[in-house]
Amino acid sequence: MTALFVGLDLSTQALKASLLDADLRGLDEVQVRFDADLPQHGTHGGVLPSHHPLLDEPEAAAAPVHMYVEAMDMLWDRITSERKWPVERIAAISAAGQQHASVYWARGAQDALRSVQSTQPLHTQLGPQTFSRCIVPNWQDATTLDECEQLMQHADATPHLARTHTTPALCETTGSIAHTRFTGAQILRWRTRKPEQYQSTERITLVSNFVTSLLLAGSEAKIAPLDLSDACGMNMWDMTQHRWSDPILAFVGGDAESLAAKLGHVVVDPREPMGHVGTWLQERYRLPPSCIVCQATGDNPATLQCLTPRLGEAVVSLGTSDTVLLPSRVYAPHPQYHVFAHPASTPNAAPDATPPYFLMFVYKNGSLAREWARDTYAAGTWARFDAALEAAPEPRGTGFYWLRPEILPWDARGVHRFDEGGKRIDEFADATLNVPAMVQSQAMAFKTRIAQVLGTQIPLSRVYVVGGAAENRSVCQVLANVLGCEIARPLISGRSAETGERVPYNFCSVGAAFRARWVWQCVQDDHTPSFEKCIADARGAASDAYEVVAQPNPTHAHAFATYVDTWKALEHEAHAAKA
Ligand code: XUL
Numbered sequence: 001m002t003a004l005f006v007g008l009d010l011s012t013q014a015l016k017a018s019l020l021d022a023d024l025r026g027l028d029e030v031q032v033r034f035d036a037d038l039p040q041h042g043t044h045g046g047v048l049p050s051h052h053p054l055l056d057e058p059e060a061a062a063a064p065v066h067m068y069v070e071a072m073d074m075l076w077d078r079i080t081s082e083r084k085w086p087v088e089r090i091a092a093i094s095a096a097g098q099q100h101a102s103v104y105w106a107r108g109a110q111d112a113l114r115s116v117q118s119t120q121p122l123h124t125q126l127g128p129q130t131f132s133r134c135i136v137p138n139w140q141d142a143t144t145l146d147e148c149e150q151l152m153q154h155a156d157a158t159p160h161l162a163r164t165h166t167t168p169a170l171c172e173t174t175g176s177i178a179h180t181r182f183t184g185a186q187i188l189r190w191r192t193r194k195p196e197q198y199q200s201t202e203r204i205t206l207v208s209n210f211v212t213s214l215l216l217a218g219s220e221a222k223i224a225p226l227d228l229s230d231a232c233g234m235n236m237w238d239m240t241q242h243r244w245s246d247p248i249l250a251f252v253g254g255d256a257e258s259l260a261a262k263l264g265h266v267v268v269d270p271r272e273p274m275g276h277v278g279t280w281l282q283e284r285y286r287l288p289p290s291c292i293v294c295q296a297t298g299d300n301p302a303t304l305q306c307l308t309p310r311l312g313e314a315v316v317s318l319g320t321s322d323t324v325l326l327p328s329r330v331y332a333p334h335p336q337y338h339v340f341a342h343p344a345s346t347p348n349a350a351p352d353a354t355p356p357y358f359l360m361f362v363y364k365n366g367s368l369a370r371e372w373a374r375d376t377y378a379a380g381t382w383a384r385f386d387a388a389l390e391a392a393p394e395p396r397g398t399g400f401y402w403l404r405p406e407i408l409p410w411d412a413r414g415v416h417r418f419d420e421g422g423k424r425i426d427e428f429a430d431a432t433l434n435v436p437a438m439v440q441s442q443a444m445a446f447k448t449r450i451a452q453v454l455g456t457q458i459p460l461s462r463v464y465v466v467g468g469a470a471e472n473r474s475v476c477q478v479l480a481n482v483l484g485c486e487i488a489r490p491l492i493s494g495r496s497a498e499t500g501e502r503v504p505y506n507f508c509s510v511g512a513a514f515r516a517r518w519v520w521q522c523v524q525d526d527h528t529p530s531f532e533k534c535i536a537d538a539r540g541a542a543s544d545a546y547e548v549v550a551q552p553n554p555t556h557a558h559a560f561a562t563y564v565d566t567w568k569a570l571e572h573e574a575h576a577a578k579a
Helices: 065-082 109-114 145-157 169-174 183-193 195-199 207-215 228-234 246-253 256-263 279-285 299-307 367-377 382-391 431-454 473-483 507-524 531-539 554-577
Strands: 004-010 014-021 026-033 062-064 090-097 102-106 135-137 201-206 313-318 322-328 338-341 357-363 398-402 414-418 462-466 486-490 493-495 502-504 546-550
Touching: 004 065, 004 207, 004 299, 004 507, 014 065, 014 507, 026 065, 062 065, 065 102, 065 135, 065 207, 065 279, 090 207, 090 299, 090 507, 102 109, 102 135, 102 183, 102 207, 109 201, 145 169, 145 183, 145 246, 169 246, 183 195, 183 201, 183 228, 183 246, 195 201, 201 207, 201 228, 201 256, 228 338, 246 256, 299 313, 299 322, 299 357, 299 462, 299 507, 313 431, 322 431, 357 431, 367 382, 367 398, 367 431, 382 431, 382 473, 398 431, 398 554, 414 554, 431 473, 431 554, 462 473, 473 486, 473 546, 473 554, 507 531
Parallel strands: 004 090, 026 493, 313 462, 462 486
Antiparallel strands: 004 014, 014 026, 062 135, 102 201, 313 322, 322 357, 338 357, 398 414, 486 546, 493 502
16 A cells, blocks of 8 residues: 655645645645535635625625635545545645644644544534634735834844844844734734734634644644644744744744744744644544654745755746745845745755745736736737747846836836937836836846855756746747746646646645655655655656746857846836826
């Protein structure tokens, strides 16, 4: 009986599960979509509509915690009754959860988790009394601007926190400046507005260890501890001291000790199993008692686990926002990006092992800006858009299209165009030049930030491109020319047990299943392989993990390399000008 591995992903809109065999071939995927499958909760896009009575504030972005519990019931029903997964072969499970979002467990919650009966679903047993807050603030929430300001000021005013001349104390200490979606600001606002709810809270988890806790439900259950990589998205973990930052906890929680108790400990080794599946899963769905529950992590760390970029490689996700994930050996925090612990790094690892950190850059003006260029300058068709890109393969001026206030550079606004000589212009003589100007400029923004971090020692050797626009070959060719390296598309796919067809799989749940495979291997073996080696060995040489979709054209790549300084100066000028 060969072992199988499951990865879950509790994302904004759905709870998904991927089933992989020991060679990491995908056998099936299943999901519960919140809006469609659990309409009684009334979510749109997985969050409650504004002014919903459950929301603390009319404009907050949050989901009902009970919807997530109910989704877990429905998922396991589907896995066993509809899809008939051979659950008795599942050897290990891990999960991914939306980063930053937090779940508030009431006093007595661990006992409630221990007393669940396998004859009943979870949602009828873990009722409102199990949670001290009925909602889970979502990463899209932006109600906490004031708290961000206060956190930054408090950290700057705290004498013994790490800082540099250029990096504020909160950023130097936690790897990120304050962000509205990060858990620290979220807890601070809620505690000060709902002190009685805060007082009645036993534990605060992220979505990742909330899922882990549900997997442990049953007689031996515990509320699972936090994963290190995911804990870095809270603005409270001191990355220089490898512990909670007491001054920050004291500010967020009123006193450091009580908040530290609510947060519990952070597990610094991702190989450490959390236990075995709880009696609820064993008895109700026949999972074997030997099935290991691994730590869960955030969805971006899980994507990194799925694509396993090495040092000198990056993941570029071209979606609503464009996101760059970049493994790093050095802890070099900067206000313009996030530094998180790498989800597959282990304590005391050899210097050539998995890098200890990864960086995340988020650019707000991603696909919406590209679609705007398509509609405005390419008659609304991707064919014309692609033709415009191909007609200008080298810089013929540039532009900045910050249609929404940008993150990188911070608060940059408006549309700015510059001709070939670097002179500001209102419009290009040939307006279709806006299309290459935009896509090239987006790629230059990736190039300059990546180069700033990698330095001259480590050349960028490959970029894995994912997200909607990654399907576009012309966009990929621009990326190859500007970034000066090959562009690869990950081949993460598997069978659909329903149709038998090969279908693309979800990166986050597959990344979680990879962690399950690795942790299981480490438990079996005396020696513990690095994550990358374990995944490469399991997949075997025959199966390609990616396909190269574009190679740089040397002449065009040279043109972009020599354009960097000019482009940086123009970006600076456009940013300074505002809209
Ligand atoms: C990352 C972030 C989002 C969520 C999506 O910082 O907020 O990407 O992780 O679930």
